[in-house]
Amino acid sequence: MLKPKKWCKLSTTMGGSYRCKTQLPDENVKYVMNLLEKLSTEDYIRLEDETGMKHEYYDGWVVAMAGVTEEHDLIASVIRNRLWNCLREKGCRIYSSDIRVSVPECNKFVYPDATIICGESQRQTLPRGAYALTNPVAIVEVLSEGTEKYDLEDKYNCYRALPSFQEYLIVSSQKIQAEVRKKSADGKWKTKTFQQLEHIVELLGCPLSLKEIYEDVKL
Numbered sequence: 001m002l003k004p005k006k007w008c009k010l011s012t013t014m015g016g017s018y019r020c021k022t023q024l025p026d027e028n029v030k031y032v033m034n035l036l037e038k039l040s041t042e043d044y045i046r047l048e049d050e051t052g053m054k055h056e057y058y059d060g061w062v063v064a065m066a067g068v069t070e071e072h073d074l075i076a077s078v079i080r081n082r083l084w085n086c087l088r089e090k091g092c093r094i095y096s097s098d099i100r101v102s103v104p105e106c107n108k109f110v111y112p113d114a115t116i117i118c119g120e121s122q123r124q125t126l127p128r129g130a131y132a133l134t135n136p137v138a139i140v141e142v143l144s145e146g147t148e149k150y151d152l153e154d155k156y157n158c159y160r161a162l163p164s165f166q167e168y169l170i171v172s173s174q175k176i177q178a179e180v181r182k183k184s185a186d187g188k189w190k191t192k193t194f195q196q197l198e199h200i201v202e203l204l205g206c207p208l209s210l211k212e213i214y215e216d217v218k219l
Contacts, residue, residue, distance in 0.1 A: 042127040044109070049128060054098075057109040065111060069144060071217050072173040076113040076142050078213055079171065083114075086206035092118040092137065101139070102132035105161035114140035116204065138167040138204055145174065156181070160189070169203050176214055 038060030039047070047062060048055055054065045068076075080094050087094050095115045102109055102124045109132055116138040123131040139159055141151040151170060159165050160183075168181040178194045178201050194201055197211040 041109075045127045045130045048130075054111055056111060057107075059107040066144075068142075069173060071219070072113075072142050072144050074217050075171055075173055075213055076140070078215070079140055079142075079169070079208065080114050082208055082212055083116075083203060083206050087116060087204065090118065090204060090206075092116055092204060093121075095133070100130070100132040101136060102134050103158045103162060104134070106158035108158055110155065112136075112139045113142045116140075118204070134162070135164040136162065137164055138169065139165070140169045140171070140203070143170060143172045143174070152179075167203055169201065171213060173217070175219060176210060178210060178213065 039057075039062050040060075041057070044055065044057045044062055055062050056065060076097065080096060083094055093116070095117070097111045097113050099111070099115055100109050101112055101115055104124075115133060115136045117133060117135060118137045121133055122135040124134050125131055136159075141155065143151055156168060159168060166183045170179045170181070172178070176195055176197060178199075179191060180194070180201050180203065181189050181191045183189055192201075194210055197209070197214065199210050200207050201210070202208070
């Protein structure tokens with residue numbers, strides 16, 4: 001996969017020259033275009049419509065989502081399928097990575113591997129008939145090579161700004177490991193790490209064993 005060396009955007013305060021930085025928010029995604037200026041939300045939605053590709057939006061920066069590995073896709077699919085019935089009994093629904101989530105505090109639009117909403121979904125209306133969910137209770141991200149820091153730190157810090165957000169499940173696609181982060185009653189976040197196939201993780205009270213998660217995955 002091609003990896004850009006720089007992010008560049010036009011600086012109106014520097015005589016129209018480019019300001020560039022070498023560190024991407026996620027080193028495993030592909031820069032889609034040489035931006036001459038910061039993209040508006042409307043331009044971002046138009047880009048998705050015209051290319052038929054999913055992109056994540058970072059306060060004006062737009063990147064195409066990297067294609068996932070077979071292991072990544074298997075893990076995400078198993079998690080969604082195994083949690084479906086349990087979550088429905090609790091009045092919750094789990095969505096795939098085709099659903100866009102808005103994080104207004106960070107001015108981001110992202111596509112988590114799984115998004116869980118309990119009760120009525122709340123939407124941010126976007127141009128051209130598009131929308132993004134704004135009230136996830138829990139989110140699942142599957143880590144791939146190059147995305148660990150982004151999912152564990154950058155995305156997590158933004159997700160915590162969502163008032164509805166309570167639990168975060170992060171699963172590795174390269175080794176047997178899952179991490180659950182939960183918001184306690186005092187507002188502090190607690191983390192538990194699981195590394196054995198017999199370990200059971202819980203998301204919103206729904207149990208899921210690592211053996212189930214990794215059953216068809218070759219590591």
